[in-house]
Amino acid sequence: MRSLSLPPFRSVLMVSTACVALAACDDNFNLSPLNLDADLRGLGGGFNTTAAAQNLADRPRPDDRGVISYPNYQVVVAERGETVRQIAGRLNLDANALAAFNGVDADVALRRDEIVALPSRVAEPSPATGAVTTGPIQPPTVNVTTLASDAIDRAGEQTRTPAATQPSPQTGAEPGLHRVARGETAFQIARLYDVPVAALAEWNGLGSDLTVREGQQLLIPVAGATPPSPAATTAPGEGSSTPTPPSARAPLPAAVATPAAAAPTPPVPAPDLGTPSTPATSAPFIYPVTGxxxxxxxxxxxxxxxxxxxxxxxxxxxxxxxxxxxxxxxxxxxxxxxxxxxxxxxxxxxxxxxxxxxxxxxxxxxxxxxxxxxxxxxxxxxxxxxxxxxxxxxxxx
Incomplete structure (x- = not known):
């Protein structure tokens, strides 16, 4: 008999689509605590997001308008029940253009934390809009001034007095922005970018059923900061002094007479619990087909x-x-x-x-x-x- 090889997406969708539908049929299902392997790691030819799941950044905090700004695009984080028309009104944008750009009707109530991508830029976040600094989130860069100052210090030369400390601009990797195609699911998109589906849902305010719509714009979660390396360990006795044993710091306590050994306690007979009950059947299911x-x-x-x-x-x-x-x-x-x-x-x-x-x-x-x-x-x-x-x-x- 020849071996069976399933198409990559088919093997994923067998389970993922069913799980999405199942979540939709029960309001008590909550994927966020990950009471399941929601991103189906390993399914379909070795797909594995373990590394990504261990070190993903949180979505950046928006300003008071709900705007998150990156160099190449801006998005708005919706409030619960807010519509695209309301967002467009407060940002002075065309409601129909904004709705078309996100594949949604302008008057449909959005979910809390749902992402709405902006077709054109609005004023950059600033202290006036509730942001710490002005401008978009920038990728981390090397501080040339700091490197030069360190080199001067090492050469023994006198350094200049640093200028007054200014708020550091917000930095972070720019996430990808994915437009949902017809028939795509959240599980497929998470698999495409090798990120956990729970993180994709959290970054984009997806509901418990993980439903996405054609034309919807999704932020793709990015990796967080590299975790600190564990502290270096030294060989035994190196870098530390040997502690003084307690016996050298204080005299031993006075001897105490040893009490006579107590008579052994007779064993307590085990209670008669009767014969353990046997389940009606150890295999309650039947095969759905015989083959x-x-x-x-x-x-x-x-x-x-x-x-x-x-x-x-x-x-x-x-x-x-x-x-x-x-x-x-x-x-x-x-x-x-x-x-x-x-x-x-x-x-x-x-x-x-x-x-x-x-x-x-x-x-x-x-x-x-x-x-x-x-x-x-x-x-x-x-x-x-x-x-x-x-x-x-x-x-x-």
């Missing part, structure tokens, strides 16, 4: 199992639950997510001819769809605890 596993569970590369079966095979619910989401990826592959008790989810990908709808209650073994055609045809099946993938074998007989 050959052509691709096993491999965290970071395959978040479920692929079961090879003929196209048109009936797909059954692995356990009783509620249909939490029905969606599809950009390749048109249908995705069904079922929520079960204990915060467990099952995900079924590469299906069509669905017989269930969102919010339907399903019983174990109930037919929910059929396997789509393919070469080979197969069902991709996942089990998730919350949104964290787990090995389906732990739930199957």
């Amino acid at each position: 050959t596993i052509i691709r096993a569970y491999n965290p970071g590369r395959n978040e479920g199992i692929d079961i090879g079966v003929p196209a048109g095979t009936s797909v059954k619910a692995a356990a009783a639950g509620t249909v939490a989401a029905i969606t599809q990826n950009t390749n048109g592959a249908q995705i069904v997510v079922i929520r079960h008790t204990g915060n467990i989810l099952t995900v079924y990908v590469n299906v069509d001819e669905l017989t269930v709808a969102k919010d339907d209650s399903v019983s174990q073994g109930q037919a929910i769809a059929k396997v789509s055609s393919g070469d080979p045809s197969f069902l991709h099946f996942e089990v998730r605890d919350g949104l964290e993938s787990v090995d389906p074998a732990d739930f199957l007989p």
